[in-house]
């Protein structure tokens with residue numbers, strides 16, 4: 001019987017050799033036991049798992065609980081996770097437009113697509129089919145689009161081929177994406193998280209010093225219920241909630257100019273008030289936002305002076321202020 005792994009290896013074998021070597025290194029190759037490997041794997045600094053003397057108290061507490069040490073991303077000053085517990089509410093669209101709006105305001109910005117199973121950033125930036133190079137230290141060099149530095153698992157696996165990885169492989173891939181990308185000096189790195197509150201979110205919140213999280217939701221009750229779970233998740237893992245973005249709010253008919261609140265009116269605003277979370281802004285439901293995304297030219301660069309881009313820019317300003325930039 002042919003094992004499923006050999007089928008999923010076919011697209012892998014079609015990759016150019018530097019990328020194959022890179023994926024092989026972080027997914028399959030055995031690693032020598034070292035402090036950094038041990039930390040990245042969530043282990044302790046010595047075989048007994050005891051903190052060394054002189055270890056800071058909060059780090060000692062983390063180590064006792066078996067949590068990895070939180071590390072900064074080299075060259076990156078602030079890291080913000082854009083998250084939604086529910087899929088399809090526009091998280092990637094918001095993440096990319098916020099990143100581009102921040103870059104247009106003179107903030108050195110990058111975007112890291114951490115959605116291993118369904119990366120959207122290569123499409124949103126019209127970078128599909130391009131492959132990142134490796135620097136002399138075997139670190140991935142980010143690609144650039146519209147002045148934005150970008151890295152995504154989508155650059156490393158063939159388009160349209162599913163990633164079939166188990167938890168440990170996902171965790172290893174995440175650690176490489178988080179810590180082995182050769183970012184230039186960045187003021188702000190936006191992380192586009194996958195939907196939900198699972199493995200990837202846990203790995204990120206436990207291994208990374210995050211400046212905070214932005215929660216995306218539509219005004220619909222169903223989405224807001226999941227948004228509440230997302231907020232509770234970040235509170236539990238002690239990541240500050242910078243605020244919520246209400247996406248797909250009012251739709252203004254392009255024919256008659258009438259306003260329709262397709263997913264309800266001000267649901268996110270009320271949720272923010274009840275949970276003591278800041279509402280960072282409101283993005284309307286508009287066909288151009290969708291069409292711009294599909295052609296790989298997000299609204300903030302496609303029509304920077306239009307009202308939709310202005311809405312994104314306003315949210316980006318709030319975000320930049322909230323992380324002290």
Ligand SMILES: Nc1ncnc2c1ncn2[C@@H]1O[C@H](COP(=O)(O)OP(=O)(O)OP(=O)(O)O)[C@@H](O)[C@H]1O
Nearest residue numbers: 087088089090091092093195284285286289290293
């Ligand atoms: N404000 C908006 N107006 C119109 N279309 C939008 C808007 N926001 C997002 N979309 C569209 O909605 C769809 C889902 O958006 P997106 O992929 O950003 O969601 P997501 O939450 O990242 O999804 P996933 O759960 O798959 O990661 C896309 O087709 C996108 O172009």
